[in-house]
Amino acid sequence: MSTKSTEAFKENDPLFFKSRKVKNLIKKSKYANRVGDKASVFLTAVLEFMSRELLTHAGSVTKSKLKKIIKPNHISLALKTNEEMQNLLSNVTISEGASKFEMKK
Numbered sequence: 388m389s390t391k392s393t394e395a396f397k398e399n400d401p402l403f404f405k406s407r408k409v410k411n412l413i414k415k416s417k418y419a420n421r422v423g424d425k426a427s428v429f430l431t432a433v434l435e436f437m438s439r440e441l442l443t444h445a446g447s448v449t450k451s452k453l454k455k456i457i458k459p460n461h462i463s464l465a466l467k468t469n470e471e472m473q474n475l476l477s478n479v480t481i482s483e484g485a486s487k488f489e490m491k492k
Contacts, residue, residue: 409427448464
């Protein structure tokens with residue numbers, strides 16, 4: 388690897404999810420024959436942002452229910468109360484969270 392391509396996979400990566408792992412998962416899934424380093428870093432950042440948003444909302448739901456542990460039903464409720472996440476994940480089923488998540492029209 389050249390130094391330019393290894394810059395995307397620095398050890399002191401500020402992202403929680405590892406870009407190299409995401410790149411390997413994309414390659415294994417056969418969505419594309421080739422995956423650029425910057426594309427995997429970008430996708431990693433998007434996944435991390437979405438995870439943080441969802442967990443922030445789920446944490447708020449958990450606190451409002453006077454609980455200390457986020458459970459699947461808290462995540463499901465967080466999805467139902469956030470319109471943007473609702474649109475993005477309209478066909479997602481959360482195990483033990485509730486029935487299939489359906490978007491209101």
